[in-house]
Amino acid sequence: MCDSCGCDHDHEDVTIAVPGRPAVAGESHDHHHGPGRTLRVEQDVLAKNNHLAAHNREWLEGHKIFALNLVSSPGSGKTTLLEQTIRRLNGTLPVAVIEGDQQTLLDAERIDATGAPVVQVNTGAGCHLDADMVHRALHTLAPPDRSLLFIENVGNLVCPAMFDLGEAAKVVIISVTEGEDKPLKYPAMFAAARLCLINKTDLLPHLDFSVARCMEYARRANPDLTFFTLSARTGDGMDEWLTWLNDAVRSA
Amino acid sequence: MHEMSLAMSIVELVATEAKAAGARQVNRIELEVGTLSGVLVDSLRFCFEAAARETVAAGAALVIREIAASGRCPACGVEGAMAGLLTDCPGCGQYLVLDKGRELRVVSITVDE
Numbered sequence: 001m002c003d004s005c006g007c008d009h010d011h012e013d014v015t016i017a018v019p020g021r022p023a024v025a026g027e028s029h030d031h032h033h034g035p036g037r038t039l040r041v042e043q044d045v046l047a048k049n050n051h052l053a054a055h056n057r058e059w060l061e062g063h064k065i066f067a068l069n070l071v072s073s074p075g076s077g078k079t080t081l082l083e084q085t086i087r088r089l090n091g092t093l094p095v096a097v098i099e100g101d102q103q104t105l106l107d108a109e110r111i112d113a114t115g116a117p118v119v120q121v122n123t124g125a126g127c128h129l130d131a132d133m134v135h136r137a138l139h140t141l142a143p144p145d146r147s148l149l150f151i152e153n154v155g156n157l158v159c160p161a162m163f164d165l166g167e168a169a170k171v172v173i174i175s176v177t178e179g180e181d182k183p184l185k186y187p188a189m190f191a192a193a194r195l196c197l198i199n200k201t202d203l204l205p206h207l208d209f210s211v212a213r214c215m216e217y218a219r220r221a222n223p224d225l226t227f228f229t230l231s232a233r234t235g236d237g238m239d240e241w242l243t244w245l246n247d248a249v250r251s252a
Numbered sequence: 253m254h255e256m257s258l259a260m261s262i263v264e265l266v267a268t269e270a271k272a273a274g275a276r277q278v279n280r281i282e283l284e285v286g287t288l289s290g291v292l293v294d295s296l297r298f299c300f301e302a303a304a305r306e307t308v309a310a311g312a313a314l315v316i317r318e319i320a321a322s323g324r325c326p327a328c329g330v331e332g333a334m335a336g337l338l339t340d341c342p343g344c345g346q347y348l349v350l351d352k353g354r355e356l357r358v359v360s361i362t363v364d365e
Contacts, residue, residue, distance in 0.1 A: 036279050036280065036362040036363055036364045037273075037275070037362065037363050037364070038280075038360050038361070038362045038363075039269060039273050039275075039360060039361050039362075039363065040359070040360050041265070041266070041269050041358045041359060041360055041361055042357065042358070042359060042360075043265055043269075043357060043358050044356065044357045045258055045261050045262055045265065045283075045356045045357060045358060046258075046261070046356060047265075048261060048264070048265070049261070125256070126256075126257065127254055128254055128257075130257060158254075158290070159254035159290075161290065162254060162290050163254070184338065187336070187337040187338050188290055188337060191337055220338055220347065221337060221338060
C-alpha cells in the first residue's frame with residue numbers, strides 16, 4: 001500500500017539492476033481521490049531558491065565580488081586547494097571563504113589560519129548549501145568589494161548541482177584517486193560546472209588514472225568545460241589556476 | 253537527501269497558496285517531476301510526509317506526474333527519449349540536448365473547506 005495517501009499501489013522509483021539483466025523498476029501511477037476545490041498553482045519548487053540566488057548574484061555583481069561555488073566528492077582536496085590558493089595569492093587579491101559542511105568548524109579553522117576571512121555554514125542533516133544559507137553567510141562575512149569569494153559546498157557530487165547559490169560559476173574538483181569515470185557516473189554536476197580542476201596530480205605515477213580519458217568523459221557531459229590539472233600539495237599547475245582567478249576578478 | 257529541502261519548499265509554497273485562497277486543509281497536491289530533474293520520487297514522498305506534519309498540507313496526497321525526458325540532436329535535429337543526460341542521438345550518435353525532463357513544479361492543489 002502507498003504510504004503517502006493510502007491507495008492500493010506500491011511506489012518503486014529506485015531501480016535495482018544486475019549487470020547483464022534487465023533493470024527492475026516500479027511503474028508510477030495516478031491517485032484518484034474525492035472531490036474538492038482545485039486551485040491552479042503552476043510554480044517551480046525551486047523558484048524561491050532561484051529568487052534568493054538571483055538576489056545574491058545581483059549583490060555580488062554590484063560589489064564586483066567574483067564568487068565561485070566549489071563542488072566535489074568528499075576528500076577531493078577542496079580545502080587544501082583553498083589554503084594553497086590563498087597562501088599563493090599572498091594578499092595580492094582579497095579572498096573570503098564560506099565553508100559548508102554538515103558538522104564541525106574544522107575547515108573554517110584551516111582557512112582562518114591562512115588569515116582570510118571565513119564563515120562556516122553547518123547544514124546539519126542537509127546535503128548541500130542553498131541560496132538562503134549563502135545569503136545569511138554573506139551578511140556575517142561581509143566580503144570586501146572587488147574580492148574573490150570561494151563557497152566550498154558540502155562534499156557531494158549529486159545534490160549541490162540543483163541549487164543555485166548566486167555564484168558566477170561552479171568549479172567541479174576531481175582528484176586522481178577517485179577514478180576517471182566519475183564524470184560519466186555524475187554527469188549533472190559536470191554539466192552544471194564551468195571549470196573542472198583535476199587535483200592530486202602528484203599521485204599520478206602510482207595510479208592507472210588517465211587525465212586525457214577523464215577530460216574526454218567530462219567533455220561528454222559538458223563540451224565547454226575549462227580544465228586545470230594541478231597538485232595543491234606540490235604546487236604543480238597552481239600558477240595557471242591563479243592566473244585564471246586574477247583575470248576573472250579583474251573582469252568581474 | 254536534497255528531497256527533504258525540496259519537500260519543505262513544496263509545503264511552504266502550498267501553504268502560501270492555501271492561505272491566499274482561505275483554505276484550511278490541502279487534500280491533494282499535483283506535482284510534475286521530470287525524469288531527469290534529479291529528484292528521487294520515493295524519497296520525495298517520504299520526506300513530504302514528514303515536512304507536511306502539523307501544517308495545512310498534513311496528510312495531503314502527493315500526485316506525481318512524471319515527465320519523460322526527451323531532447324533534440326544539435327547536429328541533425330532528430331528528437332529522442334533520454335534515459336540519462338548522456339544519451340546518444342539515434343540518428344548520428346551525437347549527444348542529445350535536453351529540452352524536457354528537468355521539471356519540478358506544483359501544478360495544482362485541491363482544498364476542502
